[in-house]
Amino acid sequence: MDNKNQNKIPKDLFKPLVREEDTSEKISSPSRTFGQDARRTLFANKMAMVCIFLLIAIILMSIFGPMFNKYETDDQDLSRAKMPPRVPVLENISWLGFDGTLSSTYNGKDVEQATAKAIARYDNQEDFIDIKVLNEGDGSRNSAEVKATYHIYEAKELQDTYFWIGTDTLGRDQWTRLWEGTRVSLIIAFVAAAIDLVVGVAYGGVSGFYGGRVDNILQRIVEILVGIPNLVIILLMMLVLQPGIVSIVIALTITGWTGMARIVRGEVLKVKSQEFVLAARTLGTPNGTIIRKHLVPNISGIIIINTMFTIPGAIFFEAFLSFIGLGIVPPDASLGSLIDIGFDNMTLYPHLLIFPAILISVIMIAFNIVGDGLRDAFDPKMHK
Incomplete structure (x- = not known):
C-alpha cells in the first residue's frame, strides 16, 4: 500500500496504545496448588461424588440404622420366621x-x-x-x-407388625441384622486397610529409600509372604483363635500389606533420585525426616488410591470367608453370613438374599468408582 492510499484511511480508526505499569507481568488467573487441582478434578467427577455421598450414607446407616426399629440382632421368635x-x-x-x-x-x-x-x-x-x-x-x-x-x-395375627425387609429363618429382623452386618464388614475392611497402610508404607518406604542390601533382604521377606495363600492363613488362625473379627483381620493383615509395600517401594525409588531429595540430603536432613516430609507427601496420591481399592477387596474376602463358614459365625452377622443364609433359602424366600447381595454390590462398586475418581484427581495429566 503506497502513501497516497494510506492518507485515505480515516484517522479515527487508530488509537494510541497506553502501556500501564506491570501490565506485561499480570497473571490472568490465580495459581492453584496440586491439592486444589486434585480437589477440583474430583468435584468435577459427578459419579465419584455421588458414590462418596452414597458411601457416607451407608456408613451412617450402619451406625444408626439398627436404632430405627425396636428389634435386636439376636431377638429370635420362630413364630415369625421367614416373614x-x-x-x-x-x-x-x-x-x-x-x-x-x-x-x-x-x-x-x-x-x-x-x-x-x-x-x-x-x-x-x-x-x-x-x-x-x-x-x-x-x-x-x-x-x-x-x-x-x-x-x-x-x-399369624401380625396385622399391625412391620418387618421392613422381612425376617430370617429364626425370626430375627433382617433390617437390624443387615445394617449391623454392614457395620461388621466395614469395620473389618477399614481396620485391615489401616494396618495395610501403616505397615505397607513404612516397610516399602524403608526398602526403597535405603536400597542395597537392606532392600534385598526386605524384598526376599515380601516374596516369601506373597507365596502364602490367604486361605491357608485363615485356616491356621481358625486353629489358634476362635472364628470372628480378630481372626479375619489378622489373616487379612499378615500378607495384605505386601501389595502396598511393593507399590510404595517403586514410587520411592523413582522419587528419591530427584533434585529436592538430593538438596535435602546435602543440607544434612535426617533420613527419617526426608522419608516423612519429602517422599511420603509426594507419593500420597498412589497411597490413597491403593487404599481405596484395598477396602472393597477386604469386604469381599470377609464375605467369602463367611459364606463358606470360616468367617463370622451366628448369632453375629456380616454381609457374607447374611448372603450365606439367603443362598440356602433363595428359591422360596428370595428377600433373604436380595437385600444383602445388593448392598455388598453397591458398596464394592462405589469404592471402586471413588478409587477411579481419586486416581484421575491425583494424575496431573487430568487437570485442566
Whole structure:
C-alpha cells in the first residue's frame, strides 16, 4: 500500500496504545496448588461424588440404622420366621414387593391338584390364600397352573407388625441384622486397610529409600509372604483363635500389606533420585525426616488410591470367608453370613438374599468408582 492510499484511511480508526505499569507481568488467573487441582478434578467427577455421598450414607446407616426399629440382632421368635418384607404405605403397592405376602406358581394336571399343592405349601392356611388360575390345563401332567398369594401377616395375627425387609429363618429382623452386618464388614475392611497402610508404607518406604542390601533382604521377606495363600492363613488362625473379627483381620493383615509395600517401594525409588531429595540430603536432613516430609507427601496420591481399592477387596474376602463358614459365625452377622443364609433359602424366600447381595454390590462398586475418581484427581495429566 503506497502513501497516497494510506492518507485515505480515516484517522479515527487508530488509537494510541497506553502501556500501564506491570501490565506485561499480570497473571490472568490465580495459581492453584496440586491439592486444589486434585480437589477440583474430583468435584468435577459427578459419579465419584455421588458414590462418596452414597458411601457416607451407608456408613451412617450402619451406625444408626439398627436404632430405627425396636428389634435386636439376636431377638429370635420362630413364630415369625421367614416373614416377607412389609413397609407402611408401600404395602398398598403390590408390585413393589413390600406388601407382606408370599407368592408363587404351582402346577398340576388340573386346577384342583395345583391348588392343593399351593395350600399344602402354605401350611394349609386356606382362608389366607388367594388363588388365581393362570392355565386350566388339558388334563395332561402339570398342564394346569395357578398363582397362590399367601397373606402370612394375617395368618399369624401380625396385622399391625412391620418387618421392613422381612425376617430370617429364626425370626430375627433382617433390617437390624443387615445394617449391623454392614457395620461388621466395614469395620473389618477399614481396620485391615489401616494396618495395610501403616505397615505397607513404612516397610516399602524403608526398602526403597535405603536400597542395597537392606532392600534385598526386605524384598526376599515380601516374596516369601506373597507365596502364602490367604486361605491357608485363615485356616491356621481358625486353629489358634476362635472364628470372628480378630481372626479375619489378622489373616487379612499378615500378607495384605505386601501389595502396598511393593507399590510404595517403586514410587520411592523413582522419587528419591530427584533434585529436592538430593538438596535435602546435602543440607544434612535426617533420613527419617526426608522419608516423612519429602517422599511420603509426594507419593500420597498412589497411597490413597491403593487404599481405596484395598477396602472393597477386604469386604469381599470377609464375605467369602463367611459364606463358606470360616468367617463370622451366628448369632453375629456380616454381609457374607447374611448372603450365606439367603443362598440356602433363595428359591422360596428370595428377600433373604436380595437385600444383602445388593448392598455388598453397591458398596464394592462405589469404592471402586471413588478409587477411579481419586486416581484421575491425583494424575496431573487430568487437570485442566
